[in-house]
Every structure is written in C-alpha cells, then in structure tokens.
Amino acid sequence: MVEELVAAGAAAASACVLYAIAGARVVKQYERGVVFRLGRLRNEVRAPGFTMIVPFIDRLRKVNMQIVTMPVPAQDGITRDNVTVRVDAVIYFKVVDAPDAIVQVEDYRFAVSQMAQTSLRSIIGKSDLDDLLS
Structure with a gap:
C-alpha cells in the first residue's frame, strides 16, 4: 500500500x-x-x-525590436517628364509597439515591404529625372 x-x-x-x-x-x-x-x-x-x-x-x-534592414526590389517607373527609370532602395524600420505589430497587421514585415515599394513608385512618378539623379 x-x-x-x-x-x-x-x-x-x-x-x-x-x-x-x-x-x-x-x-x-x-x-x-x-x-x-x-x-x-x-x-x-x-x-x-x-x-x-x-x-x-x-x-x-x-x-x-531591433532595427531591421530590408532591400526593396528594383522598381520600374515613369517620371513626371516621361522618362523610364529603374530604382532600388533599402529600408530601415523598427517595431515600436509589439502588440500592435502582431494584432493590427497580419504580417508586418511584408506590409512594410509593400508600403516601401508603393511609396517608391509614387515618388518616382512625382519627380523629374533631374531630381532623381541629384
């Protein structure tokens, strides 16, 4: 027992x-x-x-929570003066609010990458070739 x-x-x-x-x-x-x-x-x-x-x-x-560097793939765009250019970039970002990064966005890394690509295309379309070269 x-x-x-x-x-x-x-x-x-x-x-x-x-x-x-x-x-x-x-x-x-x-x-x-x-x-x-x-x-x-x-x-x-x-x-x-x-x-x-x-x-x-x-x-x-x-x-x-570290600073992350991410390459932005080369983007083809047409400038305001109708010149075709190809621009690539690197973005740096840091998560400030951890719960919002998880809850508010499905995949925050992908969202940052897509936002950077969209912003790059928008800037290319609003600029002249001389501005981009400088």
Whole structure:
C-alpha cells in the first residue's frame, strides 16, 4: 500500500514538473513577448528574461525590436517628364509597439515591404529625372 502511494506521488510530482517546464519561455534581450490567452491579447508585454505562461492556454509570440534592414526590389517607373527609370532602395524600420505589430497587421514585415515599394513608385512618378539623379 505504501509503495503504491509513493509511486502515485512520484508520478504526480513528475507530471507537475513536466507541466511547469512546458510553460517556461525565454525572451531574448532584443525581443518582447506578446501573450495571447485563448486567442485574446493579454495586457502586459513580457520583458526580456525568463517568463512563464500557462501551457496549452497561452501562446507567446516574440517580436524582434531591433532595427531591421530590408532591400526593396528594383522598381520600374515613369517620371513626371516621361522618362523610364529603374530604382532600388533599402529600408530601415523598427517595431515600436509589439502588440500592435502582431494584432493590427497580419504580417508586418511584408506590409512594410509593400508600403516601401508603393511609396517608391509614387515618388518616382512625382519627380523629374533631374531630381532623381541629384
């Protein structure tokens, strides 16, 4: 009888340890953790370091807060004086608000890239060739 109780206690203790390990997460210094509980955004953003979540209920999405450089593919455009030009660029961006980057935009990296391409084409169309060359 005592052996069965000890075995049951050991099994329960090991299950508790495994449950706790499943909820352990590490957020790196340059990241912030955004927690969703059952699909709903939690108010607090997890700071860098060790953090715990409730396994199978919470989801932790990490957001890179560093400055990101991204090349913009070459864009063909026609200037205001009807000259065809091909312009490429590099964009630099940084996420300022981690929850908004995850919740408000489906894929913020893709959105930034598309916005940069659209802005580049718009600027090409509004400028003269002399302005672009300078």
